[in-house]
Amino acid sequence: xxxxxxxKIDPQSGTSLEIxxxxxxxTTATGTKPSFNYPGFxxxxxxxxxxxxxxxxxxxxxxxxxxxxxxxDTSNSRFxxxxxxxxxxxxxxxxxxxxxxxxxxxxxxxxGSIFAGFRTYHTSYTSSHGSVIIEANGSSDYFEIYYEQxxxxxxxxxxTQSTFFxxxxxxx
Numbered sequence: 001x002x003x004x005x006x007x008k009i010d011p012q013s014g015t016s017l018e019i020x021x022x023x024x025x026x027t028t029a030t031g032t033k034p035s036f037n038y039p040g041f042x043x044x045x046x047x048x049x050x051x052x053x054x055x056x057x058x059x060x061x062x063x064x065x066x067x068x069x070x071x072x073d074t075s076n077s078r079f080x081x082x083x084x085x086x087x088x089x090x091x092x093x094x095x096x097x098x099x100x101x102x103x104x105x106x107x108x109x110x111x112g113s114i115f116a117g118f119r120t121y122h123t124s125y126t127s128s129h130g131s132v133i134i135e136a137n138g139s140s141d142y143f144e145i146y147y148e149q150x151x152x153x154x155x156x157x158x159x160t161q162s163t164f165f166x167x168x169x170x171x172x
Contacts, residue, residue: 039069039081040168048156049147051095056107056114056146059093059157061165068168077144077165084138085172092129093147094162095155097122103150104128110143122149127162133170143167 043061104122118130
């Protein structure tokens with residue numbers, strides 16, 4: 001193996017620069033750096049999900065904007081990352097309601113149990129959202145979003161990209 005010493009590398013043409021080939025591992029002076037910022041995905045609610053009053057309900061995010069690493073499953077709205085590490089999660093749920101109510105919760109579930117929850121007081125189409133960093137083992141951990149509200153009746157999510165779920169790996 002040869003060592004190349006340079007102060008600057010510019011692309012031959014265009015604005016992108018590729019180092020290595022697909023599947024290569026990049027090693028630095030401090031050690032091997034595995035895949036940066038992936039797997040990662042963003043999915044949104046393309047059809048309404050009915051939310052029962054005072055009942056945690058899984059939100060269905062059936063349409064992907066992107067899925068780097070193919071770890072998000074649209075059939076069950078579940079993210080199962082295949083690389084261990086810490087992940088930044090973000091979710092927002094918007095419901096069709098002009099009412100005011102105090103329980104407008106977005107809950108992050110890990111392996112079927114609540115990990116973190118965020119409450120926003122609901123007033124006329126207010127979205128509830130939250131962000132959290134969660135560690136994943138890279139093999140069996142899975143993540144889902146549940147919503148709970150106390151409007152007094154059932155509500156439907158909006159079927160727009162204002163109801164979304166996303167995550168990406170931020171480190172080991």
